[in-house]
Amino acid sequence: MDYYLQQLVIGLSLGMVYALVAIGFTLIFGVLNVVNFAHGEVYTIGAYAGLFVVAAWAPPLAALLLAVLAVGALTGVGLERLAFRPFRRFTDEASLKSRAMREATLMSSLALSIIAREAIELIYGSQFQTVPLKLLLNEPIRLGPVTIVNGDVIIFVTALAMLLALQFVLTRTRVGLSIRAVSNNALGARYVGVDVDRTIAWTFVVGSAMGAVAGILVGLYYGAIFPSMGFNPGVKAFVAMVMGGLSSIPGAVICALIIGVAEALSTIFVASVWQELVAYAFLIVTLIFFPRGIFGGARERV
Amino acid sequence: MLEIAGLRVVMGAQEILRGVDLTVGAGEIVAVVGANGVGKTTLMRAISGVYRPSGGQIRFEGADIAGLASHRIVARGLSQAPEGRQIFSSMSVRENLVLGGGPHGLAELDRVLALFPLLGERMSQNAGSLSGGEQQMLCIARALMRRPRLLLLDEPSLGLAPKLIRIIFDLVASIRAAGLSILLVEQNARGALKIADRAAVMEGGRIALAGRAADLAADRRVAETYLGGHVEA
Numbered sequence: 001m002d003y004y005l006q007q008l009v010i011g012l013s014l015g016m017v018y019a020l021v022a023i024g025f026t027l028i029f030g031v032l033n034v035v036n037f038a039h040g041e042v043y044t045i046g047a048y049a050g051l052f053v054v055a056a057w058a059p060p061l062a063a064l065l066l067a068v069l070a071v072g073a074l075t076g077v078g079l080e081r082l083a084f085r086p087f088r089r090f091t092d093e094a095s096l097k098s099r100a101m102r103e104a105t106l107m108s109s110l111a112l113s114i115i116a117r118e119a120i121e122l123i124y125g126s127q128f129q130t131v132p133l134k135l136l137l138n139e140p141i142r143l144g145p146v147t148i149v150n151g152d153v154i155i156f157v158t159a160l161a162m163l164l165a166l167q168f169v170l171t172r173t174r175v176g177l178s179i180r181a182v183s184n185n186a187l188g189a190r191y192v193g194v195d196v197d198r199t200i201a202w203t204f205v206v207g208s209a210m211g212a213v214a215g216i217l218v219g220l221y222y223g224a225i226f227p228s229m230g231f232n233p234g235v236k237a238f239v240a241m242v243m244g245g246l247s248s249i250p251g252a253v254i255c256a257l258i259i260g261v262a263e264a265l266s267t268i269f270v271a272s273v274w275q276e277l278v279a280y281a282f283l284i285v286t287l288i289f290f291p292r293g294i295f296g297g298a299r300e301r302v
Numbered sequence: 303m304l305e306i307a308g309l310r311v312v313m314g315a316q317e318i319l320r321g322v323d324l325t326v327g328a329g330e331i332v333a334v335v336g337a338n339g340v341g342k343t344t345l346m347r348a349i350s351g352v353y354r355p356s357g358g359q360i361r362f363e364g365a366d367i368a369g370l371a372s373h374r375i376v377a378r379g380l381s382q383a384p385e386g387r388q389i390f391s392s393m394s395v396r397e398n399l400v401l402g403g404g405p406h407g408l409a410e411l412d413r414v415l416a417l418f419p420l421l422g423e424r425m426s427q428n429a430g431s432l433s434g435g436e437q438q439m440l441c442i443a444r445a446l447m448r449r450p451r452l453l454l455l456d457e458p459s460l461g462l463a464p465k466l467i468r469i470i471f472d473l474v475a476s477i478r479a480a481g482l483s484i485l486l487v488e489q490n491a492r493g494a495l496k497i498a499d500r501a502a503v504m505e506g507g508r509i510a511l512a513g514r515a516a517d518l519a520a521d522r523r524v525a526e527t528y529l530g531g532h533v534e535a
């Protein structure tokens with residue numbers, strides 16, 4: 001029983017990490033109807049940026065997270081400029097979410113993700129980078145019979161704070177309302193005078209900042225940072241986005257938590273090598289039984 | 303206020319607007335009527351910067367706005383209630399109006415709700431769940447939130463019951479009375495010509511006929527084609 005509880009807590013914090021990554025996918029899919037294949041690398045860049053900041057200044061955790069947040073935001077701007085904006089030369093509303101645009105940016109974001117991964121390998125090498133011991137988020141916390149580590153709590157609380165902040169941005173600020181407007185009706189957004197290009201750039205800023213923070217949190221939790229670390233959480237977050245209905249943020253968050261918890265609990269029944277398959281199983285089940293996503297149905301599919 | 307000269311819009315191999323000339327004076331209502339597919343909406347989209355003109359001029363308050371990005375044109379005081387309404391269906395009425403206000407936010411809210419009191423009761427409802435007529439009102443209200451000096455209306459009466467059409471046309475007249483200039487595209491030529499000062503008939507991407515609305519309404523050819531029969535003089 002205690003073991004179940006412990007795995008549940010671990011699963012929730014894991015799920016929150018997937019949720020942070022899934023939000024980037026979801027927001028970007030909302031405004032452009034494309035999957036940003038470089039999103040996993042944003043997560044990796046967040047982890048390496050954190051490593052760099054730690055080595056240079058060794059700041060307290062909060063400052064470190066803020067620095068990574070900023071790096072993620074800048075990465076988002078660069079990513080949009082290099083891989084997405086060049087294909088958006090036409091002002092006609094039909095081309096903003098067109099199939100040609102989707103295919104072009106699919107390739108360009110994939111290309112950029114490969115370049116980013118290779119660049120990291122060139123600089124840091126392909127081996128694991130270890131996190132200084134005192135920064136590791138693995139201090140045990142005893143809650144009655146259950147033992148978890150402080151990382152579980154820190155990840156959960158940080159991610160929750162970011163989700164609440166996102167909620168505030170999307171409902172209370174002009175940038176957030178513009179993001180939702182472009183997502184809901186890009187043509188309508190132009191008629192009310194929303195600067196669509198700038199709004200798309202902001203979408204990448206918000207999504208990438210959250211993805212980058214997820215990267216450093218996990219890096220500090222497991223104590224290992226490596227060039228392909230973004231792949232797995234990228235897949236899980238992608239599955240969460242699809243399960244959640246492609247452009248629903250609450251849907252993606254809930255599904256991310258479901259995947260995280262299911263993975264953690266699966267280790268009770270099967271060897272942990274099978275854990276990775278949980279998300280794929282969810283994806284297949286979703287695509288077969290809920291082709292519009294479990295919470296979806298609001299929007300057409302890719 | 304708005305002067306359009308020789309406006310051309312090309313889509314692919316198709317030339318949809320082939321030299322449109324049209325002016326809207328300060329405080330005027332100008333109506334554009336014409337059959338389906340003659341390019342009325344294309345004209346409106348080109349003015350708002352949604353389509354890029356291939357040639358010609360669009361001057362708004364003296365400055366050339368042809369080819370400017372749509373958000374810059376809106377910022378200059380030219381708003382549109384577009385064809386198909388294009389409201390934000392998954393957002394609340396209030397959020398639609400906030401977005402319409404742009405940098406002004408809800409500053410104009412009281413004045414706009416005075417024109418559309420019904421919307422005031424629906425502020426937190428999802429815009430997509432409004433009735434067709436309410437959506438049309440929201441669409442116009444949203445455009446007014448920005449305090450435009452020129453308002454473009456593309457078929458505001460489309461799909462509405464006769465009673466609501468009258469209400470919309472009355473509203474348009476009262477919006478003008480508040481000092482706005484209005485460019486109105488309408489299938490409902492009879493109603494449009496009644497409230498307009500001047501009017502133009504579009505055919506095949508050009509203005510085929512233009513003049514005082516009253517004169518056009520009395521014109522035999524216009525009456526037969528667009529008003530469904532003769533009009534009594």
Ligand SMILES: Nc1ncnc2c1ncn2[C@@H]1O[C@H](COP(=O)(O)OP(=O)(O)OP(=O)(O)O)[C@@H](O)[C@H]1O
Nearest residue numbers: 094313316318336337338339340341342343344345
């Ligand atoms: N993006 C586009 N690509 C290709 N053709 C277009 C495009 N937009 C409009 N057209 C064509 O231009 C012509 C004029 O369209 P437009 O929408 O301006 O007509 P309209 O006068 O507003 O008609 P209606 O009264 O039915 O609204 C149509 O034949 C239409 O098919």
Ligand SMILES: [Mg+2]
Nearest residue numbers: 342343344385
């Ligand atoms: Mg039209």
